[in-house]
Amino acid sequence: MSSARRVVAIDGPAGSGKSTVARGVARALGFPVLDTGAMYRAATLAALDRGLDLTDAAAVTEAARAAEIVVAETAGEDDGDAVLLDGRDVTADIRGPAVTAAVSVVSAHPGVREVMVARQRDWAERHRGGVVEGRDIGTVVFPDAPVKVFLVASDEERARRRHGDEEAAARQANMGEVREALARRDALDAGRVTSPLKPADDALVIDTTGRAVDDVVSEIVSRFESTVGADG
Ligand code: DC
Numbered sequence: 001m002s003s004a005r006r007v008v009a010i011d012g013p014a015g016s017g018k019s020t021v022a023r024g025v026a027r028a029l030g031f032p033v034l035d036t037g038a039m040y041r042a043a044t045l046a047a048l049d050r051g052l053d054l055t056d057a058a059a060v061t062e063a064a065r066a067a068e069i070v071v072a073e074t075a076g077e078d079d080g081d082a083v084l085l086d087g088r089d090v091t092a093d094i095r096g097p098a099v100t101a102a103v104s105v106v107s108a109h110p111g112v113r114e115v116m117v118a119r120q121r122d123w124a125e126r127h128r129g130g131v132v133e134g135r136d137i138g139t140v141v142f143p144d145a146p147v148k149v150f151l152v153a154s155d156e157e158r159a160r161r162r163h164g165d166e167e168a169a170a171r172q173a174n175m176g177e178v179r180e181a182l183a184r185r186d187a188l189d190a191g192r193v194t195s196p197l198k199p200a201d202d203a204l205v206i207d208t209t210g211r212a213v214d215d216v217v218s219e220i221v222s223r224f225e226s227t228v229g230a231d232g
Pocket residue numbers: 014036037038040041103104107108133134135136137185189
């Protein structure tokens with residue numbers, strides 16, 4: 001079976017539940033999990049550290065290419081993965097406001113995406129599959145994945161979750177600002193020319209609003225077992 005045959009692709013907007021659900025599915029299947037948003041965030045930090053003009057596609061792409069990014073490969077733990085940029089622990093920095101405000105600009109550059117997508121495919125090859133979460137996993141990175149999931153949730157619920165994340169990280173956050181920042185990022189992620197956020201034609205679209213995590217995880221695991229069991 002090619003490694004893409006053992007990929008579970010999980011896409012969706014910020015706050016739709018991707019990370020929590022991806023970890024749950026990974027734990028249930030005994031698969032590793034890759035948070036591709038963390039990779040784009042680390043590339044963004046690399047560009048900010050160099051003081052680059054973020055609209056300079058060539059310079060930002062070069063910074064992404066030169067950046068050694070390691071997303072720790074925990075097998076479905078609850079905590080966010082540790083992320084290293086050129087050997088430095090940037091786990092907290094990549095979730096801070098500077099990176100969050102800049103990441104949609106950096107990730108819209110086709111050159112940056114090319115570098116990251118190649119690394120994501122390598123990761124899946126090395127692990128012979130896994131659960132991969134992001135924005136374009138089912139549409140671009142692994143169009144042959146046997147299971148593609150697109151998570152959605154109401155704007156209100158997504159803002160509440162992100163606000164909770166900010167509070168958990170002891171960062172000041174006001175609900176109105178969180179809602180606005182989400183809307184801004186959604187518009188950029190869904191409106192960009194290269195690999196915009198959208199469900200694959202054959203994605204299972206799941207609304208996680210008000211649903212228990214375990215319930216969503218079970219639905220995806222059943223889909224994986226029936227699909228891969230049937231033709232894998
Ligand atoms: O999942 P996240 O919110 O940490 O992702 C941060 C940003 O990275 C998101 O606003 C868009 C970008 N991203 C992307 O363009 N493609 C992916 N596969 C994952 C994330």
